[in-house]
Amino acid sequence: MPFTNDQLERYxxxxxxxxIGVKGQKKLMNGSVLIIGAGGLGAPAALYLAAAGVGKIGIxxxxxxxxxxxxxxVIHTTADVGRPKVESAAEKMKAINPDIEVKTxxxxxxxxxxxxxxKDYDFVLDGTDNFPAKFLINDACVMAxxxxxxxxxxxxxxxLMTVIPHESPCYRCVFKEMPPKNAIPSCKEAGVVGAMAGxxxxxxxxxxxKFLTGAGxxxxxxxLTFDALTMSFHTVKLPPRGDGCAVCSDHPTITKLVDYExxxxxxxxxxxx
Amino acid sequence: MADTSDIKIDETVxxxxxxxxxxxxxxxxxxxxxxxxxxxxxxxxxxxxxxNVPRSVKEEGHQILKLIDNNDGTYxxxxxxxxxxx
Numbered sequence: 001m002p003f004t005n006d007q008l009e010r011y012x013x014x015x016x017x018x019x020i021g022v023k024g025q026k027k028l029m030n031g032s033v034l035i036i037g038a039g040g041l042g043a044p045a046a047l048y049l050a051a052a053g054v055g056k057i058g059i060x061x062x063x064x065x066x067x068x069x070x071x072x073x074v075i076h077t078t079a080d081v082g083r084p085k086v087e088s089a090a091e092k093m094k095a096i097n098p099d100i101e102v103k104t105x106x107x108x109x110x111x112x113x114x115x116x117x118x119k120d121y122d123f124v125l126d127g128t129d130n131f132p133a134k135f136l137i138n139d140a141c142v143m144a145x146x147x148x149x150x151x152x153x154x155x156x157x158x159x160l161m162t163v164i165p166h167e168s169p170c171y172r173c174v175f176k177e178m179p180p181k182n183a184i185p186s187c188k189e190a191g192v193v194g195a196m197a198g199x200x201x202x203x204x205x206x207x208x209x210k211f212l213t214g215a216g217x218x219x220x221x222x223x224l225t226f227d228a229l230t231m232s233f234h235t236v237k238l239p240p241r242g243d244g245c246a247v248c249s250d251h252p253t254i255t256k257l258v259d260y261e262x263x264x265x266x267x268x269x270x271x272x273x
Numbered sequence: 274m275a276d277t278s279d280i281k282i283d284e285t286v287x288x289x290x291x292x293x294x295x296x297x298x299x300x301x302x303x304x305x306x307x308x309x310x311x312x313x314x315x316x317x318x319x320x321x322x323x324x325n326v327p328r329s330v331k332e333e334g335h336q337i338l339k340l341i342d343n344n345d346g347t348y349x350x351x352x353x354x355x356x357x358x359x
Contacts, residue, residue, distance in 0.1 A: 008298050009298075012298045016297065016329075018357075022306075
């Protein structure tokens with residue numbers, strides 16, 4: 001289908017890019033991304049992917065907007081406090097770009113529903129704030145062979161990696177098991193700079209755009225860390241995938257999804273990242 | 274009409290109804306839908322489009338064949354599409 005003059009103008013800065021061009025923009029428009037978590041990471045990612053014209057964007061979050069979210073979750077406004085996050089997010093995304101389809105899931109993902117949700121998307125973006133969700137997303141994406149972007153933020157630090165299951169190392173290849181109880185503080189306890197969510201969530205959106213268009217090289221086989229206090233990015237090369245990994249090796253020991261329990265004191269589902 | 278009898282034009286695009294950067298975008302879209310070696314005639318206004326569109330087209334690796342002044346404030350740029358390697 002040819003572009004309308006409005007679309008040519010809206011996407012002109014993409015189409016001009018040699019690495020994206022007409023073909024890349026069409027791939028974005030025919031592509032789909034699932035964003036899990038309409039919080040700090042999901043907010044900028046959802047805004048940029050909507051603006052980029054990604055044809056179908058799913059957004060998952062069970063929570064309602066809380067006043068304490070607004071310091072970093074820039075897709076929500078003061079007037080949205082108390083509204084379901086997915087509803088608030090979808091409204092902003094459609095306002096930016098009425099051309100796209102936004103599908104909302106106001107639910108928690110768990111072992112019994114995650115496979116059914118991720119199957120309809122080309123790429124998954126993990127914007128969650130807790131380890132049970134991160135391991136669940138990793139394991140589900142590996143089992144479904146679904147490429148995804150992992151990210152995490154805390155205080156002035158952030159990290160990011162992209163996983164192409166059974167090709168590049170997965171999250172579990174790097175972080176084998178759930179950390180022990182209370183080993184890692186939550187963002188609520190430890191705090192996080194709002195703009196950190198903007199930096200890392202935007203990097204996730206970039207990985208989604210690169211995946212859909214085929215531009216450049218993905219952040220696979222590498223873990224990127226960012227320290228805002230020293231303003232330094234580091235990329236650590238990871239060992240090859242699957243070597244003894246419980247989920248993505250050729251002889252996995254984890255073959256069905258597990259719902260890990262999150263200890264109550266370091267996770268309050270009402271206050272995600 | 275200027276003499277273009279020596280060049281066979283496969284497609285034409287009119288970019289007199291748009292401004293930068295959509296002028297180049299429209300040209301680029303037209304070129305992407307053509308085959309390697311085909312010739313596109315781009316009808317454009319004098320001024321900014323004539324300054325920028327030929328340069329941008331060239332930077333994309335296509336071959337500029339001719340810029341024809343229609344003596345009515347418009348130009349026709351003849352471009353041969355060069356398929357990139359990607």
